[in-house]
Amino acid sequence: MSAAVEISGASLGFRGRTLWSGLDLSVQPGEFLAILGPNGSGKTSLLKVLLGLQPLSAGTWRIAGDRPVGYIPQQRAMQEALALRGVDLVGLGLDGHRWGLGLRGMAERRRRVAAAIESVGAQAYAKSPVGHLSGGEQQRLRVAQALVGEPDVLLCDEPLASLDLGHQRAVSALIDQRRREAGTAVLFVTHELNPILSYVDRVLYLVDGRFRIGTPAEVMNSTTLSELYRSKVEVIRIGGQIHVAGTQSALCEDEAHHLDEEERVS
Ligand SMILES: Nc1ncnc2c1ncn2[C@@H]1O[C@H](COP(=O)(O)OP(=O)(O)OP(=O)(O)O)[C@@H](O)[C@H]1O
Structure with a gap:
């Protein structure tokens, strides 16, 4: 392959x-x-x-x-004045795809956009201007846009x-x-x-x-991360989750931040 x-x-x-x-x-x-x-x-x-x-x-x-x-960018809030609707935003993910002009092509395009919007559960606000939506709602539409072209x-x-x-x-x-x-x-x-x-x-x-x-097992362990950070890093597995505790620069998870602060206090 x-x-x-x-x-x-x-x-x-x-x-x-x-x-x-x-x-x-x-x-x-x-x-x-x-x-x-x-x-x-x-x-x-x-x-x-x-x-x-x-x-x-x-x-x-x-x-x-x-x-x-397909690309889901790092989130930035969209401008409030942005009049583009959710369906239009998702449709942009199909630019560069060709199914021919005419009604069949347009119907196929509409079908795919609707399916992508449904897959992220964004039907309720897909026709609203994206500038009026919450950060989370905008993000779900970005995910739909990235997936609609079946990358x-x-x-x-x-x-x-x-x-x-x-x-x-x-x-x-x-x-x-x-x-x-x-x-x-x-x-x-x-x-x-x-x-x-x-x-x-x-x-x-x-x-x-x-x-x-x-x-994850090979990389997310104390030995490997301590080598990478060139300082002592503790990797703790609790309930199927991985928590990293170490120097400030080694922080990857919020949890570790608290552990580090507790260590400094005691
Ligand atoms: N075009 C550029 N010209 C000069 N420096 C750049 C350019 N693009 C990125 N950098 C620098 O490269 C470094 C890495 O940036 P990058 O955005 O890839 O980091 P990151 O790992 O994604 O960080 P974060 O977790 O903060 O998002 C930063 O110091 C950034 O300022």
């Missing part, structure tokens, strides 16, 4: 600072890869490379197939931010279903591994120019 995403000998740096280098990564069709790391470690920049928005400093990358990549590769940049627990579960389950049923490769940038832990095949963890790639 050929890889959906292939990155070889890749480096990226800005103004003399290397974000990461020597990165070799193949993501298979249907694979779910979580991309973790502290602020500024180059997670979003890696997605930008795969979107063709950011050239590599060295190395090569390739995305198989010719379907447009072979889905790039997600913290897609669960601003969603409540119920919708975090629904959106992650939807992304998981998509990769299982259609073989979409998922690259999912997140600061919170736990909501998606049961879906994740492998983790790419970036820290200060270094990285590790492996299964």
Whole structure:
């Protein structure tokens, strides 16, 4: 099986600072890869490379197939004055797809947009201007927009931010279903591994120019993360969840922040 995403000998740096280098990564069709790391470690920049928005400093990358990549951007609130409706926003995800002109093409387009909106449970407000919707509602429409084109590769940049627990579960389950049923490769940038832990095949963890790639068990352990952060990091598994406690820069999960504060107080 050929890889959906292939990155070889890749480096990226800005103004003399290397974000990461020597990165070799193949993501298979249907694979779910979580991309973790502290602020500024180059997670979003890696997605930008795969979107063709950011050239590599060295190395090569390739995305198989010719379907447009699906992309859920890091959330920014949409302007209140934005008159675009939810259905229009989701429909933008079909630009570049062709079913021919005429009524059949338009009916197919409408059918797909309606199905994508239903899949994220956004029917109630899909005809409202997106600028009037809550952050979570806007985010669900962005997910629908990214999935409507049935992409072979889905790039997600913290897609669960601003969603409540119920919708975090629904959106992650939807992304998981998509990769299982259609073989979409998922690259999912997140600061919170736990909501998606049961879906994740492998983790790419970036820290200060270094990285590790492996299964959650291979990467999310005290030895590996202490090596990556070059300081003592404790990884604790409780009730099927992973909590990371360590230095401030090592924080990935909120829980760890509290543990760290308690350690300092005592
Ligand atoms: N075009 C650019 N020119 C110069 N520096 C850049 C550019 N793009 C990103 N950077 C810098 O590269 C670093 C990594 O940014 P990036 O957004 O990839 O980090 P991140 O890991 O996604 O962080 P966060 O968790 O905060 O979202 C940052 O210090 C950022 O300022």
